[in-house]
Amino acid sequence: MAISLDAGIPSGSIERKWDDYKFSVKLVNPANKRKFNVIVVGSGLAGASAAATLAELGYRVTMLTFHDSPRRAHSIAAQGGINAAKNYQNDGDSVQRLFYDTVKGGDYRAREANVYRLAQVSVNIIDQCVAQGVPFAREYGGLLDNRSFGGAQVSRTFYARGQTGQQLLLGAYQALARQVRLGNVELHNRTEMLDLVVKDGLACGVVARHLVTGAVRSFSGHAVVLATGGYGNVFFLSTNAKASNVTAAWRAHKRGALMANPCYTQIHPTCIPASDDFQSKLTLMSESLRNDGRIWVPTTPNDVRSPDQIPESERDYYLERRYPAFGNLVPRDVASRAAKREVDSGHGVGPIQNGVYLDFGSAVDRLGREVIEERYGNLFQMYERITGEDPYKKPMRIYPAVHYTMGGLWVDYNLMSNVPGLYVLGEANFSDHGANRLGASALMQGLADGYFVLPATIGAHLAPLLGTEPVPIDDPVFRDAEANVDAQVHRLLSVKGTKTVDHFHRELGKIMWDHCGMARSAESLDEALTSIPALRDEFWSDVRVLGENESFNQSLERAGRVADFLEFGELLVRDARHREESCGGHFRVEHQTEEGEALRNDDDFAYVGAWEWTGEGNTPELHKESLTFDNVALAQRSYK
Amino acid sequence: MDLNLKVWRQAGPDAVGRFEIYPMHDVSEDMSFLELFDVLNEQLETRGEEPVAFDHDCREGICGSCAMMIDGRAHGPERGTATCQLHLRKLTDRETITVEPWRAAGFPIIKDLAVDRSALDRIVEAGGYITAPTGAARDANEILVAKQASDAAMDAAACIGCGACVAACPNGAGQLFTAAKYSHLSLLPQGQPERFTRVVSMVEEMERWFGSCTNHGECEAACPKEISVNFIAMLNRDYVKAQFKNPALSGQRH
Structure with missing residues (x-):
């Protein structure tokens, strides 16, 4: 099939692209919005924020979630925080810097224009969430507090204890609930999308199965929005929830949507190591812990002494040694590979030597137990429950685990896939993180897509459809x-x-x-x-x-x-x-x-690899969208 | 360790239920309670018996999906712990563990240990939000919130919506869930304009589904996030106050 991968990036300077685009895009007048029905699949940060915002604008929305309640989507488990270029800390942050950090952190495999837009709307997300009542951490004077995350040298991460994802999702869920009560959103829970329906090249609906009754039912609309999360569970053991899956995205792929960069998977450096064969999932310990925790292994291989018996001189703080500038806050991919290197070379710790230490000893000495407890109390408690060890007394044991997937369905600047009318948001799309996502950027992207990007871009598809009815479900x-x-x-x-x-x-x-x-x-x-x-x-x-x-x-x-x-x-x-x-x-x-x-290898691989399904048993076909970097110079990443 | 699982089996909402006893041999103390059910279900399926249905997802104690009555206690004996975070090392003193679904009229049984908790969504839809359509917000730091107020709101907002409070309550009351959501929003300056209409609509919706609160306090003891019953006092106080408030006059300071 001849497919042209035109991302549709607006012309003009990178600072002006989004504003110029919003001015040029076709609008649907308020009275006409109620004539359009949009199907949103998935109720996490991206799906719930999109459904709520579209409904506020006046569109009729049908929301499908396989959960018993929209609030259970796995965004709820995000711990550490959400980035925004507010520069409230006066430490040199800016839209330009967040853009640069994200492109660099993604190892120069993301689309510049998308990332710049993400950095621009990041500031609006925080405003929106505070207005909704998200209880972000605050200073005594009443202002918002920030902390640092990997891959950045500024403090731009907003957080709500160790439950930032939960609080952001509840904010979006509450906005959605309000629209459900107003009758603008039709909510179908315990309903799993199992096929995408395409007619004359346009996405026109989905088929779903009700998980309690088994009834298979069609839903028809003028557009379909997939916000169905990532595919980390292809590894069975990951930090994803048990039900997280690739099914909605994969079935859309089999109906023609291209799957981009699926090999970009993120292995998160700070998870609790697996303990046995019955292990059903892995648990993340937030990256925020690397603000105060120091990572080390014994210098001698196969050292089975208890950590308190190992003197300072026999500890290798290998991240601080190898990356003095970023230290324990190097990006996730770098930290994960470094941990693997230590464990592979026999320096691993714990009963089956499959971890490294994350030590809060010096932070407790410096700040006192109370401060550490306030910052990370719930994480420490979770660690204690799972391992039976007290991290205030004994360093945590951590090891990398599959956590997030940067790849996903290919989308253009409008977040629309190559199947017109099919939009893909959040982790389910491939767009903004390149080959590696920075900490606290997933929440930012999910909410950017749902609150601000899709509601502005969807008009481009819908406006010309004015006067048309959705395809009837007996078609x-x-x-x-x-x-x-x-x-x-x-x-x-x-x-x-x-x-x-x-x-x-x-x-x-x-x-x-x-x-x-x-x-x-x-x-x-x-x-x-x-x-x-x-x-x-x-x-x-x-x-x-x-x-x-x-x-x-x-x-x-x-x-x-x-x-x-x-x-x-x-x-x-x-x-x-x-x-x-x-x-x-x-x-x-x-x-x-x-x-x-x-x-x-920038000469040969500075492109998005988007795969086309060619039928059962056939080799998929690769399409390429080349990436150009006009605003960030391609360089070997260095965090030394 | 060896133990017997005594599990409530019920094929559907209208089917007659019964207990089944499943002996579990040689299970590890490091296993989580839901992993014990994974093992049980693998064994059942291998034997050709239908596995036990139960809701679960994140297995990190935050999504609120898991819901098991363990030896008569919602989420089991460990304080502040959801079923998915309970590990067998905390249950080594038992020979038989009885596992039932949430028992409350407001939560009809779907199958085995899975129940329908949609009523909690209806309460949020009735008023558990701050009206703030996307795009209209002012700069986040223009709203000052005292750290203590923000912390108190967060204490209430930590609710995971699992329904353990209802299951633990002898009356099947939904007060702690409702109070937690209500207090989260109403402790913040952003939540003030809708405060008194919110309390009335949420309480009235709650009463459509759940029993009445008689201050037993079992809910707080069962809550995996240890949410305080003091929030119920706040809900009750504001509900009474609301009877005397005219929202049209709320712009007047004195």
Whole structure:
């Protein structure tokens, strides 16, 4: 298929692009807005903020969430904070600096114009959230407080204890709830999107299954917005919630939407190490801890002494040693690889030597226990519950884990995919973080997309549709999509094999982590390209899904999601195999500097790799959107 | 360790339920309570029996999905801990652990341990928000909020909406949930204009779904975020005050 990847970036200077664009975009007059129906899938930060804002503007919104309540979306678990270029600390921050830090932090693989816009609207997000009653941390004088995050040398992160994601999501959820009561949003909970419907090249609706009754139903609209999160659970063990999945995005992909940069996965440096085989998920310890905690390992390999028995002189504060300028606050990809290096070389700590220490001893001495407790109390408590160890007395043990995915469905400047009428927001799109996301930037992007970007850009698609009715749900395109969903559900139920869904998910996760995790090689990736299809074949011949469709059947839900991960995982590996360079979260062992840092290849790979589905069993086709850098000079990242 | 799980099984909202006893052998103390259910469900599926349905998601104690009555206590014996954060090392003294769904008229059973908590959404929709349409906000630092007020609002805002307060209450009352949301918003300067209309609409919606509060305080003991019953006092005080307030006069200082 001939696909032109035109990002539609407005002309003009980078500072003026967004303002000029907003002036040039077609508007829909207030009375006409109620004639348009927009379907929003997903109720996290991006989805809830978009649905609420579109409804406030006057559009009719249909919201689908597979959760029992919109408030449960996994944005709720974000801990550390949200960035904004407010410069309230007078430490030299600006829109320009946040833009620069984000492009650099993303290892020069993000689109400049999108990132600049993100930095511009970041300041409006904080204003909006405060107006809604988000209880951000404050100074005694009543002003907002800030802290620092990795990859930045300014304090621009706003936070609400260790529960920033929760408070921001509740703000968006409350705005959404208000619109539900006003009748502007029709809310469908426990409803999972299982197919995208496209007619004459335009996205016109979705097919969804009600998770309690099994009823399959169509929803029709003038536009479809996916805000369905990331795909980190392809690794089985990740910090994502158990239900987070790639299904909505993947099914849209199979209907024509391109999947961009799936190999850009973020491994977060500070998670609690896995302890055993029954482990169901990994738990993040916020990056904010690196403000006050110092990371170290024993200088002697296989040192099994208790940490309090290891004198200062025998501790290696390896981040402070290798990166004196940023120290413990280097970006996530750099910190993760450094931890892996220590553990791989026998310096790991803990019962199975799979962690490094994050030590608050000197911070407690300097600031007192009370201050540390106020800053991180709930995180320390969570750590204690999971490990049974008291981090005030014994350093935390941490190790990297899959946390966030920078790749996602390809979108243009308007956040619209290559399928007209299909918009993709938040973690589900590929847009703003390049090959590595900076801490406290996911919340910023989700809310930027939902509160400020989509509500302004969607008019470009809707205005010309004035006077048209949505495609009726008895149209053959909807009937076909419903039949497709029914067929998939019944195929899963009819295998009647011997192994559980979780078994296959765990096996897939092992392949992904071992062959396409923190370090990837041509050899390991080729191996995965053989073993994933084999596992997928085994899944379809031997999976056991009990029960029936017409009930609350959680195994059936999971089976559909794992089936999609088994296809998507292969594409992720294929993308990693084709990208012959290291950048951000994508580290190919063949491409590193003498010091072991990621080595980019800007001549050949300064592009977005967007993959097109070409049918079952066929090799997907790669399309390229080249990236140009007019405002930030391409450079080898240095945090020394 | 070895233990018996005595689990409530119920095929659907109208089906007759019963307890089933499942012996669990050789499970690790480091396992979380939900991981114990993962293991149980794997065993059941391998034997060809339907797994136990239960709501769960983040497994970090923040999404509020998980909801199990463990030996008669909402979220089990550990204070300030949601079911997903409870680990077996805290339950080593037991031979049999009884697990039931939330029991409250306001939370109809869907299947096994999963219940319908939509009533909590209805209470928020009734007034649990500050009206602030996107785009109209002034600079964030123009609103000064004393740190103590902000901290108090955050204490209330920490509610995860799990419904343990309702499940623990002998009356199935929704006061602690409602009070937490109400107090979060009404302690902040931004929440003042709608304060007294908010309290009336939220309380009235709450009463459509839940029982009456008789100050037992079981809710605070069960709350995984240890939200204080003092917020219920604030809710009650403002509800009474609202009966004497004319919002049209709220612009007058004295």
